[in-house]
Amino acid sequence: MNIYLIIRKVVQSAILIVSMAAVLFVIFRLMPGNPAELFLHDARTHFATKQELQIIEARLGLTGGKWNFENFLIYMKDMFTFNFGYDYYSQESVATLIGNSMPYSLLLLGTALALSFVVGLPLGILATWYHGKKKEAVINTSNLILNSIPYFILAIVFYLYFVAFYPIFPVRGSFSTFDLYHMYDPSILVTVLWKMTLPLLSLVLVEEAAHVLTMRAAMVSVMGEDFITTARAKGVAERTIFFRHAARNAMIPVSTRMALEFAFLTSGAIFVEAIFSWPGIGTLIYQSALNEDYPVSEGALFTISLVVIIAYSIIDFVHAWLDPRISA
Amino acid sequence: MAAELIQKKSSAQKGTETILEVKDFSVKFKTFRGELNALDRINLELKNGEILGIIGESGSGKSTLALSLMGMIPENGKVEGRVRLFGKTVAATDISGEALLKMKRKKAKILSEKLRNIRWKDVSMVFQGSMNAFNPVYTIYKQIAEVYRIHTDYDEERIRKKVTETVKRAGLNPVILNSFPHELSGGMKQRAVIAMALALNPSLVIADEPTTGLDVVTQARIITELKNIVIKRVNSMMIISHDIGVVAQLATRVVVLYSGWIMESGSIEDIYLRPSNPYTKASLESYPSIASEKIFMKGIPGTPPDPINPPPGCRFAPRCFFAREICSREEPPFAQVEPGHFSKCHFAAEVISSGGRGKVEVKDEQFGSGVSADDKVLIVENLSKFYDLRTSLAGRLFSRASQRRIVRAVDHVSLDIRTSEILGIVGESGSGKTTFGRTAIALIPSSGGDVKLKVGTNELSKSVSESDGHAIGITVGNEEYMDVTALRRGQRNYKLLRKKTQIIFQDPYDSLDPKMTVFDVIREPIIAHRTTRDPEQVLMMVRDTLASVKLTPPENFLYRYPHELSGGERQRVAAARALVLRPEVLVADEPISMLDVSLRAGFMNLLLELRNRFGVTIIYITHDIASARYVSDRIVVLYLGIAVEMGSSEDIVRYPHHPYTRALIDAVPNPTPNWNPRELKIVGDIGNAVNVPKGCRFYERCVYAQDMCRVTPPPVQTDGAHWYLCHFTQEQLAGITPRSG
Amino acid sequence: MEVSEEPAEDEMAQARNLRLSREAIFTYAAYPLLLLGALLVLPLPFSYLGIFHYSTVMPDVLVISGISVMFFGAFYDFGAKGYVMELIDNHFRITEIDMNHIYKQQVKLMGIYIGLGLLYVVCGVIIFAF
C-alpha cells in the first residue's frame, strides 16, 4: 500500500483520538451541577466547607470553574498519560480500575467478535448455498428475528431464565479480578467460561445475526455477477465458486460494515456486562454513571473509544487488502 | 480469404458427427408475474466444423440458449425436451436449475460433477459483457490458471508455462497476467477472455455478444481474432449477436430467434440472400449497411411481445407485414422450405419467392431534398471547447506539474450547417461528438470561436437593449444571424436561442422524469417559453406533436408515465418534447443506440420524416457510420476534437479520403454472407485529447505517417464539397507503404 | 499499443503548474486562517458588553475549533474523488504515480491543517496566559 495513504490513515486515527478526548471533555462539562459538591455530598462525609470544596475541586480538575482552560490542558495531558484521577468513593486510581476490568472486557468482546464472525459469515454463505431450500428459510427467519432484538433485551431474558428462575449460571460472587491471570488453572478457567456464557451468548446471537444478513445480501448480489457465471462455465466446482469467488467479493461490503458492527458490539457490551455483573469496563461505566462518578466514566469511556478507534484502523487496512480496486 | 478458408475447412469436415443436438427444447422461467417462456420447442443441430450464428434481439432467448448448452440453466428455470452435447445430455427435464434444486443431495452432486467435466474442456464460452467476466479480486493469471487446475493435473510450473503461452497467442503481453482486471482496457480484457476460452483447446466455443460495447475499431479487431481462431484453433463455434453484420462475418449457418422461437434456420446464404421468414426479411431490411446502395428501410412496426403473455398464433403476427388472418389464430409450423433451410411461417414458400419487400429506391421525398448549399442555418467558425482540469482548486492541487491537464474536447472546428439538412457527426468515443453538439447550440459555453444561428428579420430583440452591449445581431449576406457564442444566460435573445435549438439525449430512460406524464413532459417547454396559456391550444399542440412522432392515437399516450412506455416510445416522447416548439435546429445525440435493433430503423425514418415535413435541421451524432449514412446528407468525421473529413454521406462512405475515415469505414461490419473485412489500417486505440501531437492529430495511429506529420499541422485537401485534413493527396497516400498496424 | 507516459510539459509550463499547485495549497490554507481571524475578532464586541468573559471562554473555543480544523484536514479528501472522476471521464490513464501524487498532496494539506489547528491552540494558550 502507498506510504502516503498509510501516513494519512495513521494520522487520521490519532486525530480521531484527540478529538474524541476533547468531545468527552465538553460532554462531561455540559452536565448540570458541580461535581465537587456532588462528591462531597454523596460521599456523606460532612457538610462541606469552602476550603474542602477547593481541595476537592483541585483534585477533580475543576479549579476556577468547569470551563477553565488550564483544566482542559491538564485534562488532555492526563488522558494521554492514562492518569484519569481517582474514584470518588473507593479512592482507587481510575487507571487501576480500568486496568483491572479491561482484560475482562477484551476477553468478552474479542471472543464475541470472533465467534460472531466464525458463526455469522459461514451461516450467511450457507443461507445462499441452500438457496430455495428449507434450510435457507430457517437460517433467514431466525436471524432476522435475532437481529431485531436489542442486546440488552436478550440479556434480560437470559438473566430471568437462567439466573433468576433456573439458576444454572452463577452471576455474582466467587469471582475476583485476579482470576483472569490464573486461567491456566483448569478449575478457574471453567469458572470464568461458565460465568461468561450468558453475556457472550447475548452478544454473539445478536451480532452473528447481523453478519448473516449482511453476508447473505452481499452473496446474493455477487452471485448474480458475470464473473460467477464465467467461473461456473469454466467448470469450477460450486463449492469453490461459493467460497473462493463469491465469498471473497462479498467480504468487501461486509468488511466496511465491520467497523460499525464493532462499535455496536462495544456499546451493547456495556449493558450486557452490567446485567450479568461481568467485571469489565461496561460494568464500570454503568456503575460510575449511576453514581455520577465522573473521573471513572471519563476514563473508561476514553479507553473504550480508544479501543474502538484502533479496531477501526485495523479494519481499514483489512478492507484495503481485500479489495484491490481501493483508491482515493 | 479468411471466409474461403472457413468454407474449405467446414466443407472438408461437413456431415461428419453432430456435436450438438437440441430437441423440442423449452425453457420456462418462474417469475413474479407468471411463467416466462424464454425458449419454446427449439430444434437445432450443430455439426463438427460448423460456425453457427444466432441472431435475435434483446430478450429473444439467445443467452438462455447459450447457458443451456453448458448445463447452466438458472434455478427458476424449468426444462422440456433436451440438449445433447458430444452425445452427453446437458439439459433436459431432469437436468435443469429447478430439477437440481429439488434433487437429492447425492444425485445432484454426481450430476453437477458430470456437467462440470464437460464445461470449458469440450465447450467454452466468451460471455456477453466480458467487461465483468473476470473476478475483480484475483489477478488474470490466477483466473486463467484455474482452468488448468480444474481440468488437468499439470504441476505449478507447467501451468505457468501454459498460461503464458495462452495469452501470448492471443496477442497480449504476458505482463498483464499480474494485473487485476480493473487495470486493463476494454479491448485487452476482451482478448484475455478469449485467451481463457481457448486455454484447453475446446472443440466448441460459444461467443455471446463478444463485441457489444466496444468501439468499431476494437470490434473489427476482435472479429478478426475470432476468425483466426476458427481457422486455426477450434472446430466449431457458436456466435451469438443482435448485430446481423457481426454474425455475417463469421457464421456458416444461422439461426434466427424471436421471442423464444426459432423463426428461421439455414445456411448463411439461405438466410441473408433468400430469407423465407418475414421477421428475418424485415430485420435484414432494417439494418443499415454501407456496402450496398442506400435504400429505404421500412423498419419493423410495434415492439417485441411480452414474453409472459405472447400473442396467440404467430408471435410475430402483430408486427408482420405479411400477416393474414390465419396468423393470429394458428401457430405456424417449423417446416423445411429448401433442403437444410427451415422457416416458421405459414407462408414461407411465398415469402421466399416474393424477393425483397419491394425495394424502395432512394427517393428525394425520403432522403435529402432541396437542401441549398447557400442557405446556412448555423455557421460554426473555429469552435473550441477546452476543459482545463486546472481551473478547479482540486485540479490544481492534484495535477502533477509535469502533466498537461487541458482537454481539447473540440478544437477549432469550422463548418456550415445548411437549412433543413441532416448533418451526421461520427467518431469513436472520446472524439468530442457530444461536446461539439452541445457547444454548437450553446448548451454549454464554448472556449473560443463563433457560432451564428440564422434568425428571421425582426426576430431578435435589438442589440441596444442587451445589457452587456454585445452586438448579438449580425448580417451575413442578406440574412440575419444571431451570435450564439456572445449570448449570455438571462438575456432576452437567449430564450429565442433555446426555442430555436433543441436536443434529444442518448438514454430515453434517463432523460424523462419518471414522475411526469407524457402530457406534462411535452407541455413543459410550452409553459417555459410562454408560447400560449390557452389550455385548449396547449392540448392541441401536444397532440399534434405526439401524432407527428407517430405516437398515435395521441389519447393513448397523453396520461401515461415513462415506465409505461417501451424504449422506442420513450425516445419518441423525448423527440416530441424537443419538437413541440418547432425548433430550427435539433441535436440528436446517439438517439438510437439504446433502442432495440428492430426499433432503430423506425426512429431513423422518423428523423427523416420530421426533416421533410417541418424542415428542421438535424445534427445527428453517432458512433455508427452506417446509421449516419442512412439519415444524413453530409457527414463530418471527428477525431480527438478535430474535424478530419467532411463530405456528402455517400462520398464519405464510398470514397473516404482521410486515413482515419478509411479505417473507420473498413471496420464497419457488413450484413452480407462471407463478407471479407479489409485489413484494418490503424494503430492503437483512441487516446485522450490532452497530449495531442504538435502536427497531425492522427499521427500516432496513422499508418501513412511521415516525419513532417509529427511537427507540421496538415492542410486541408479539397475537391470542392469534400475535404479532409492531411499532408497528402489521395495519389500521394497511395504511394506510401503503410506501416503495419 | 501500450500507452506511453504522457510527455512532460516544457519548463515554463511546469513552473506555472507548480505555482498554480502552490497557490491551491495556499488557498486551502487560507480558509482556516480567515476563520481564526474571525473567531478572534467577532466575539470582541460581545465580551466588551460584558456578555461573557473573553479570556476564559475563548481558549476553550479556540482549542475546540483547532481540533475541528485538524479533524477536517485529516478526513476531508480536498476534492480528490471529484478530480479522479474528472480524469476518468476525460479518458485519462490514471497511474500509480498519479495516485501517489494525490495522496502526497493530501498528506501535505493534512499537515498544514494540523499545523493551523495547533496555531488555534497556541492562540488559545496565549489568550489564556494573558
Ligand SMILES: Nc1ncnc2c1ncn2[C@@H]1O[C@H](COP(=O)(O)OP(=O)(O)OP(=O)(O)O)[C@@H](O)[C@H]1O
Ligand atoms: N433467470 C431468469 N429468470 C426470469 N427470466 C429470465 C431469466 N433469464 C432470462 N429471463 C428472460 O428470458 C427471456 C430471454 O432472455 P435471454 O437473456 O436469453 O435473452 P437474450 O436474447 O440473450 O437478450 P439480450 O440481447 O438482452 O442479451 C427474457 O425475457 C429474459 O427477461
Ligand code: SF4
Ligand atoms: S406466420 Fe404469418 S405472422 Fe407469422 S411470420 Fe409468417 S406471415 Fe408473418
Ligand code: SF4
Ligand atoms: S497528415 Fe500524416 S499523419 Fe496525418 S493523416 Fe495525413 S499521413 Fe496520416
Ligand SMILES: [Mg+2]
Ligand atoms: Mg443475452
